[in-house]
Amino acid sequence: MSPRPDLGPKPRLGYTASLLDRAAERRTDAAALAALESDPRGRAYVVGGEMVVLKKAAEVHDPVFTLSEARALGRTTETVFLGLVASAPRFAVALDPPAAEALKARDEFVVTDLRSIAVRGLVEADHLPPLAEGKALLTWHMRHRFCSNCGAASDPVEAGWRRDCPSCRAQHFPRTDPVVIMLPIAGERCVLGRSHRFQAGMWSCLAGFVEPGEAIEDAVRRETREEVGIVCARVSYFASQPWPFPTSLMIGCHAQAVSQDIVIDRSELDDARWFTREEVAAMLLRRHPDGLSTPPTVAIAYHIIRAWVEEEVDFR
Numbered sequence: 003m004s005p006r007p008d009l010g011p012k013p014r015l016g017y018t019a020s021l022l023d024r025a026a027e028r029r030t031d032a033a034a035l036a037a038l039e040s041d042p043r044g045r046a047y048v049v050g051g052e053m054v055v056l057k058k059a060a061e062v063h064d065p066v067f068t069l070s071e072a073r074a075l076g077r078t079t080e081t082v083f084l085g086l087v088a089s090a091p092r093f094a095v096a097l098d099p100p101a102a103e104a105l106k107a108r109d110e111f112v113v114t115d116l117r118s119i120a121v122r123g124l125v126e127a128d129h130l131p132p133l134a135e136g137k138a139l140l141t142w143h144m145r146h147r148f149c150s151n152c153g154a155a156s157d158p159v160e161a162g163w164r165r166d167c168p169s170c171r172a173q174h175f176p177r178t179d180p181v182v183i184m185l186p187i188a189g190e191r192c193v194l195g196r197s198h199r200f201q202a203g204m205w206s207c208l209a210g211f212v213e214p215g216e217a218i219e220d221a222v223r224r225e226t227r228e229e230v231g232i233v234c235a236r237v238s239y240f241a242s243q244p245w246p247f248p249t250s251l252m253i254g255c256h257a258q259a260v261s262q263d264i265v266i267d268r269s270e271l272d273d274a275r276w277f278t279r280e281e282v283a284a285m286l287l288r289r290h291p292d293g294l295s296t297p298p299t300v301a302i303a304y305h306i307i308r309a310w311v312e313e314e315v316d317f318r
């Protein structure tokens with residue numbers, strides 16, 4: 003086996019390791035919630051559809067507003083309680099998307115999507131997990147205004163963590179959609195693919211939604227076979243990452259490939275092929291002779307790929 007390359011310090015996985023205490027027990031306590039809403043230390047993230055509003059600053063921008071500042075930006079809908087930061091309440095406020103769009107014209111704000119914020123480091127990294135929480139939860143509200151059981155308009159309750167139907171009494175909870183994201187490997191080689199929407203030269207892990215009634219390991223094997231025709235045996239869990247585009251949970255795995263021939267599903271992928279460990283190391287270091295690269299360090303794909311390059315994957 004070739005010596006493992008030195009890839010430098012490990013960057014942080016985006017949207018994870020939240021410093022916020024979700025304090026879920028406060029959600030059902032009306033008096034406690036009212037006290038949190040009037041706490042002068044309370045701050046809110048402002049989300050307008052896919053956009054997040056930031057206060058422009060010289061270095062990193064400031065993503066937090068007081069509740070009254072947030073509500074003065076335009077028409078707002080839901081306010082959800084995200085949790086406590088050093089005992090101070092933190093909320094997320096949904097701003098009408100056209101109102102968020104209109105703020106782009108104002109010099110004191112930066113209005114952009116959460117991917118760009120994470121990839122370009124536009125805010126302190128500690129804001130990314132609660133921003134992911136707020137954006138995923140507010141997106142769920144935006145897309146679930148009506149009861150899926152009877153069709154009546156539903157009402158947000160419990161500080162935004164449930165919607166109740168006044169007509170049929172059904173209770174609806176925020177959804178999270180599990181996605182498997184995996185690297186098929188065989189000794190010194192792995193399979194990477196390219197989606198049609200990737201920027202030129204970027205290659206990444208394969209990924210797909212877990213289906214109802216399906217185990218994570220089975221989803222990894224099915225998706226790998228569907229997308230690239232490779233048969234996998236054992237699957238090893240690596241780590242997970244919330245991915246609020248709109249409400250996914252990425253479940254990162256390595257998969258033991260036991261066949262060689264790649265058959266690409268062109269409806270899913272632009273391309274896929276085997277890469278050597280050496281070639282992938284050059285991509286991670288941004289030193290590939292043809293300019294090929296891996297995804298940015300905020301994404302779990304970078305970490306799944308890097309773990310295979312740096313360490314032995316244990317298929318027990």
Ligand SMILES: [Zn+2]
Nearest residue numbers: 149152167170
């Ligand atoms: Zn209903």
